[in-house]
Every structure is written in structure tokens, then in C-alpha cells.
Amino acid sequence: MSSTEGRERERAQRHQLIITAARELAEAEGWEAVTTRRLAERVEYSQPVLYSHFKGKDAMVRAVAIEGFDDLAARLRRARLAETSPGEALRAVSRACPEFAVARPALYEAMFVMPIDVPFASQDTPPALRAAFDELVAVIGPGGGRDELYAEVIWSALRGLAVLAHGRRMPAERQQERLEILVQHFAPDPADLPQGRASSAQMTLP
Incomplete structure (x- = not known):
């Protein structure tokens, strides 16, 4: 050397x-x-x-956030691959996001709450962030060319649920019910839904 x-x-x-x-x-x-x-x-x-x-604290927070997205991508990948059906994979990934926020609140804050110069949905998006987002895209299923749009909606909803629950703005004990409502609207396979929910889910996706 x-x-x-x-x-x-x-x-x-x-x-x-x-x-x-x-x-x-x-x-x-x-x-x-x-x-x-x-x-x-x-x-x-x-x-x-x-x-x-x-150059300063903001640059450090950015570096920590990108490392956090790498950790999140790995966690979402494990959750997705542990399931065999599309609906259960979506359910597992949806649970993994808020669980990550609860387990690593300071890391999650750097990634999603603090102002950092990290572009989303751009050619300049860091690979770690893209990898985490792609795990959501992977569980959406056929979306008529709108897979990423659906993933953005789910990503936004999961982030909102995590932040509101962390800030104690919503009862934590009902978090699983909220996640289930989200899954019911986006499950790629109606067979994975509770009885009586399949028809409404099919209407959600074109």
C-alpha cells in the first residue's frame, strides 16, 4: 500500500x-x-x-441520515423476503417502517424530520435512499405504470404515522389498525385481505 x-x-x-x-x-x-x-x-x-x-452539523446529520436509509433498506428487504404472498409482504414492510422509527428515533429524525440537503425522486437521490424506496415499489405489484406513485403515497403515509405516533399525537395502541387500513387499500392481491375488503381494494387500484 x-x-x-x-x-x-x-x-x-x-x-x-x-x-x-x-x-x-x-x-x-x-x-x-x-x-x-x-x-x-x-x-x-x-x-x-x-x-x-x-462543514458543520448539517453535513453530519446528512451523512447519518444516508447511513440510516441504508439500514432501513436492509430492514425492509428482510421483511419483504420473509413473506411469500404479495399482500403479506406489503403488510410486513408497512410494519417495518414505523418499527424502525420507534427503535431508532434519533436516526429516523435525521432521515425524515430534520432539514437535510438530500433530494428525493431525483437523479441525484443517494443510492441508499433509492434502495429503501425500491423496497416499497417491490411490494406494490402491478400498478398500471404507477407503481412509484403508489409507493410515494405509502411512503408518505408511513412517515406521517410514525411521526405522529412518536409525537404522541395519536394513540399508539391503535397503530396496527392504521397500518392494516393502509394495507387494505394497496394490497396487490385481494386474496390477502380480510373477508369483505377485497372489492374495495380492487376499486382503489386501476
């Missing part, structure tokens, strides 16, 4: 160390606790070294 490669590898490791430290500090104490001073103490590097990797 050349000296240049060694320096690049060391820089990449330091970069990841800072991201991990920011994520752990946010999960332990909230994002208000994430400052360059606290991070410098935690990773044992000077603040100028941190600024050589990230």
Missing part, C-alpha cells in the same frame, strides 16, 4: 468514526447534544479536523 493510499484509508476510517460518534451521541442524548466540541472530545480529534470532514 502506498503512502497516499494509506492516508486515504485513514481519512475514510476517521470519516466513518465521526459519523458513528454523531449517531451514537444523538441516539443517547438527542440531536441538541451533537456539537463539534462534544464530537471532538468523543473521537479524540480537534475541531479543525472535524471541519476538514464536515
Whole structure:
């Protein structure tokens, strides 16, 4: 390994160390606790070294968020592949999203609540975000060329349910009922729905 490669590898490791430290500090104490001073103490590097990797807190939050989308994509993929029917796969993925928000609230906040410069539905969308979204597209089923549009609606609904439940704006004990209503409207296979719901679901999708 050349000296240049060694320096690049060391820089990449330091970069990841800072991201991990920011994520752990946010999960332990909230994002208000994430400052360059606290991070410098935690990773044992000077603040100028941190600024050589990230221009400020917003850049750190962005990096943590993208890492979070990578984690979410893996979780949604496991949920989808664990089921054999399209409807159950949609149900599993729909459950996995709010469960992720509950398990990792600070990470979810970075991904969906805090203002970050991460474009959605764009050519510049980071691969990790696209991978998470594609897991929703995969469980929609034939949508007459509108699969991504349906996935956007589900993504928005799941995000809203997660944020409102986290903020205690809606009773948490009825969250499963809300998710089931969402599944009933978008289930790709009417056979996966409770009796009496198939006809309404078929009317939802053209």
C-alpha cells in the first residue's frame, strides 16, 4: 500500500468514526447534544479536523441520515423476503417502517424530520435512499405504470404515522389498525385481505 493510499484509508476510517460518534451521541442524548466540541472530545480529534470532514452539523446529520436509509433498506428487504404472498409482504414492510422509527428515533429524525440537503425522486437521490424506496415499489405489484406513485403515497403515509405516533399525537395502541387500513387499500392481491375488503381494494387500484 502506498503512502497516499494509506492516508486515504485513514481519512475514510476517521470519516466513518465521526459519523458513528454523531449517531451514537444523538441516539443517547438527542440531536441538541451533537456539537463539534462534544464530537471532538468523543473521537479524540480537534475541531479543525472535524471541519476538514464536515462543514458543520448539517453535513453530519446528512451523512447519518444516508447511513440510516441504508439500514432501513436492509430492514425492509428482510421483511419483504420473509413473506411469500404479495399482500403479506406489503403488510410486513408497512410494519417495518414505523418499527424502525420507534427503535431508532434519533436516526429516523435525521432521515425524515430534520432539514437535510438530500433530494428525493431525483437523479441525484443517494443510492441508499433509492434502495429503501425500491423496497416499497417491490411490494406494490402491478400498478398500471404507477407503481412509484403508489409507493410515494405509502411512503408518505408511513412517515406521517410514525411521526405522529412518536409525537404522541395519536394513540399508539391503535397503530396496527392504521397500518392494516393502509394495507387494505394497496394490497396487490385481494386474496390477502380480510373477508369483505377485497372489492374495495380492487376499486382503489386501476
